[in-house]
Amino acid sequence: MFVxxxxxxxxxxxxxxxxxxxxxxLRDLKTKPGIEVTTAAVWKEQFDRTISLADPPVQISLVHRxxxxxxxxxxxxxxxxxxPSQAELDRLARIFPxxxxxxxxxxxxxxxxxxxxxxxxxxxxxGPRAIDSIQPGDLITSVLSTGEIATVKAQFVFVTENHxxxxxxxxxxxxxTQTQPLCPATGETCQVGxxxxxxxxxxxxxxxxxxxxxxxxxxxDRTEKVFNLILGDSEVFVANGFLARSKxxxxxxxx
Numbered sequence: 090m091f092v093x094x095x096x097x098x099x100x101x102x103x104x105x106x107x108x109x110x111x112x113x114x115l116r117d118l119k120t121k122p123g124i125e126v127t128t129a130a131v132w133k134e135q136f137d138r139t140i141s142l143a144d145p146p147v148q149i150s151l152v153h154r155x156x157x158x159x160x161x162x163x164x165x166x167x168x169x170x171x172x173p174s175q176a177e178l179d180r181l182a183r184i185f186p187x188x189x190x191x192x193x194x195x196x197x198x199x200x201x202x203x204x205x206x207x208x209x210x211x212x213x214x215x216g217p218r219a220i221d222s223i224q225p226g227d228l229i230t231s232v233l234s235t236g237e238i239a240t241v242k243a244q245f246v247f248v249t250e251n252h253x254x255x256x257x258x259x260x261x262x263x264x265x266t267q268t269q270p271l272c273p274a275t276g277e278t279c280q281v282g283x284x285x286x287x288x289x290x291x292x293x294x295x296x297x298x299x300x301x302x303x304x305x306x307x308x309x310d311r312t313e314k315v316f317n318l319i320l321g322d323s324e325v326f327v328a329n330g331f332l333a334r335s336k337x338x339x340x341x342x343x344x
Contacts, residue, residue, distance in 0.1 A: 104153065104156060105156055107153075108157065110184060111184055111185065112157075114181070114184055115161070118164065124165070124167075125163075125166075125193070126161060126163075126164055127161070127162045127164075128159050128160065128161060129148065129159070129160035130159065132144075132146045132147075132162040133146040144162075146160070146162060147161075147162055147188070148160055148187070149187060161188040162187075162189065163188060163189045164189070164190050165193050166191075167192075167193045178190060203265060203266045203268045203269020203270060203280065203317065203333070203334075203336075204249065204269065204336075205264070205265050205266075205315060205317065205328050205329075205333075206264050206265075206311075206313055206315050206316075207219070207220070207313070207315075208220075208221065209264070209265075209316070209329050210328070210330075211223060211229060211230075211327065212229070212293065213227070213229055214228050214230060214240055215228075220246075220316045220318070220328070221314075221316050223243055223246055223316075223318065224243070225242075226243065227243045228242060228243075229241055229242070229243050229318060229320060230326065230327060231320065231324045231325060231326055232326070232327065232332055233325075241320045241321055241324055243319070244319045244320060244321065245318075245319040246316060246317075247316065247317045247318070247319060247336050248316055249314075249315060250312065250313065250314050251266045251312065251313075251315050252266065252308060252309070253315070254269075254281050254306065254307065254308050254309065255306070255307050256281055256284065256290075256305075256306055257303070257304040257305040257306075257307075258292070258301040258303055258304060258331075259301050259302040259304060260292055260294065260299075260301040260330075261301070261330060263330075263331045264329075265328070266281070266315055267308070268281070268282065269281050269317075269334075270333065271284070271290045271333055271334075272290060272291040272332035272333070273289060273291070274291055278334045284306050285303065285306075286304055286306070288303045289303070290332070291331070292331050292332065293327050298332070317335065317336040319336050320335040321335075322337070323335055323337040
């Protein structure tokens with residue numbers, strides 16, 4: 090009996106130590122930016138209200154619950170704020186075997202109505218310039234609805250960060266964002282994400298406008314700083330040879 094009681098006490102001491110470690114790690118995690126810890130109790134409230142939740146609430150042993158432990162459903166981390174090493178992830182998996190470790194994408198500010206990555210060449214009266222070098226007051230070449238060329242001033246340069254999309258055409262490639270409006274040959278404008286292979290968009294080549302065929306539209310694995318120009322009331326400018334609508338003023342962008 091003495092041996093049994095000794096073994097039981099040792100086991101309880103071990104389990105108590107495990108629970109203390111879990112609580113300590115949880116306290117540390119909650120101090121880190123970009124970390125989101127979801128307990129099974131919180132998950133269960135959502136599960137009871139929403140049958141669409143894929144995973145039922147996880148459970149831990151009765152002993153752990155009696156020692157004041159709680160089940161952890163998920164540990165989410167946003168890589169731009171806290172990127173754990175593989176060793177750290179393995180450690181979390183050992184300490185919280187019931188939890189799902191989830192990597193979150195950092196929410197990005199919307200590119201309304203779209204943007205271009207650093208180095209994209211914009212037509213100006215003095216020749217092409219990288220979009221990231223343009224300052225308010227600089228002169229930009231604009232293309233009117235008649236096809237004629239005009240000169241407008243950049244009122245503001247919008248800068249944010251977003252995913253990069255690739256548009257392959259029969260006459261070159263354009264890197265931009267999903268919501269950037271380009272100019273189809275049929276008129277109006279169309280966001281990159283809504284273009285389809287076989288569509289035709291306008292390009293300015295050797296001073297002349299021509300319709301080029303869209304071959305493929307795809308999202309790349311690049312997320313980086315992007316830029317757009319406010320030129321007035323959504324004037325069209327030339328980005329890497331392609332006709333693109335500029336970012337509208339704030340009063341229009343919010344509509």
